[in-house]
Amino acid sequence: MRNLVVAIGTLFIMLLISNELLADGIGKGLNTYNHICIYCHGKDAKGDVAPNIVGAGSSKIEYAINNIDVMKFIKNRLSKKNIVNVAAYLLSIDKNKLTSKSATTKLFLGKPANTRFMGCN
Numbered sequence: 054m055r056n057l058v059v060a061i062g063t064l065f066i067m068l069l070i071s072n073e074l075l076a077d078g079i080g081k082g083l084n085t086y087n088h089i090c091i092y093c094h095g096k097d098a099k100g101d102v103a104p105n106i107v108g109a110g111s112s113k114i115e116y117a118i119n120n121i122d123v124m125k126f127i128k129n130r131l132s133k134k135n136i137v138n139v140a141a142y143l144l145s146i147d148k149n150k151l152t153s154k155s156a157t158t159k160l161f162l163g164k165p166a167n168t169r170f171m172g173c174n
Contacts (some may be wrong), residue, residue, distance in 0.1 A: 082142030085135050089127060098146055108147035111140040 086098070095101035103123075106113075114136050117124045131139075 078138045078141040079145045081135075082138035082140065082145075085131070085139050086142055089130065090139065093123075098143055106143055109140060109143045111136045114140055114143075 086094075090098070090106075093101060093103035094106050095103075098107045099105045111133075118127050118131065118136075119125075
């Protein structure tokens with residue numbers, strides 16, 4: 054019984070910490086977004102000159118930075134951590150994706166992007 058109580062307590066603490074880290078990541082992602090991404094993707098990430106990126110995971114962001122010519126200028130300006138934080142922010146805009154069970158997995162893995170989704174074509 055004691056082990057069960059300790060396990061539940063540990064799980065509760067881990068959930069609190071992960072929520073705090075996610076909130077911190079979302080805030081940092083918003084800051085990065087407002088300094089780099091907003092000019093093309095717009096204030097709500099739904100696209101301005103560039104496409105809608107609401108809900109994009111880190112793999113889609115990395116794919117775009119590495120493979121789409123107009124985004125390559127960002128390549129050396131964003132760390133992996135910055136990209137994960139921007140993805141957290143973009144997922145937070147899409148309430149359905151943020152609350153889904155796969156939100157954490159999507160932050161780090163996501164699905165490979167295609168150029169029609171992330172490109173400016």
